[in-house]
Amino acid sequence: MTRVHDMGGRYGDGEIVPEPQGIVPFEREWHRTALALTIAAGGLGAWNIDGSRHARECLAPKDYARFSYYEKWIAALADLLVAKGLVTEAELAAGSADAAPPHPRLFQAASVAPALAKGSPYARQGGAPAFAVGDRVRARLPARNSFVPGGHTRLPAYAAGHVGTVVLMHGAHVLPDTNAHGLGEHPQPLYTVAFDAAELWGEPERAGDEVTLDLWESYLERA
Structure with a gap:
């Protein structure tokens, strides 16, 4: 199940136009x-x-x-x-x-x-990580909250089922899937995973382009 905000890879939304540098913080x-x-x-x-x-x-x-x-x-x-x-x-x-x-x-x-x-730091003490830098991992399919039907998750649908490489480890962080719904913090190891753009989109703008995502351990399995 995806919501309207989960737009990555969707056709028909038009070109992404970056804001010019130095734009004022509040337009109105x-x-x-x-x-x-x-x-x-x-x-x-x-x-x-x-x-x-x-x-x-x-x-x-x-x-x-x-x-x-x-x-x-x-x-x-x-x-x-x-x-x-x-x-x-x-x-x-x-x-x-x-x-x-x-x-x-x-x-x-x-x-x-x-x-x-x-600020509001979300780093916590947690268990030992299951993955290391360089490991090949697959993002969970489907991309849904496994605790609350239709609930919040930070795993984008366009990455679900695709294979990437762990490039950074961030220690344990609060799990959004439970925290958003009052079910506790349940900290898990958090990783930055790099996906080849061709793996996600099929036809990348440039060969070798990557998409990097910060993903919690329960979002991943070993590829």
């Missing part, structure tokens, strides 16, 4: 507000980064296709706020809410910069 002023709202709401602790990614993936395909980058953020944020009981649909429709006591984890302005500088 409301983009700045969208980022601020997302950070402030995330700071309440009702979900994690994997949950927020899954919320964007679950947007209706017709909306996902027509929304701009920050429109996707705002739409997914609204869904999360309602799902977690922080905002009601009526309040969203009205654009306002009744006064309420401050949330105990309310993000104060002075706390934002230190929090962003600190």
Whole structure:
């Protein structure tokens, strides 16, 4: 099962046009507000980064296709706020809410910069890796969450079933497939795997081109 965001190798979406270097961070002023709202709401602790990614993936395909980058953020944020009981649909429709006591984890302005500088490391202690640099591995087929039907996964469908080579090892990291759904972190070894573009696309733009993906151990099997 794939969602509309899993676009790699799909025909009909048009050419990818890179943004020019030096572009301003926010093309429109409301983009700045969208980022601020997302950070402030995330700071309440009702979900994690994997949950927020899954919320964007679950947007209706017709909306996902027509929304701009920050429109996707705002739409997914609204869904999360309602799902977690922080905002009601009526309040969203009205654009306002009744006064309420401050949330105990309310993000104060002075706390934002230190929090962003600190980041959210997802490296953890974990078991010994099953693969090493140079090993040939096959990405799991199909590319789906094996814990939650239709759930979040970082294994793209275009890589499922294809063979690549482990080129980097990153230690154990939080598994998005469980973390997005409140099932615990379940850290696993994380690898960078290089796939020959011809293996994935059949006709690469240039011979020798590669696609590199960061993949968790449960996504892989020895080829």
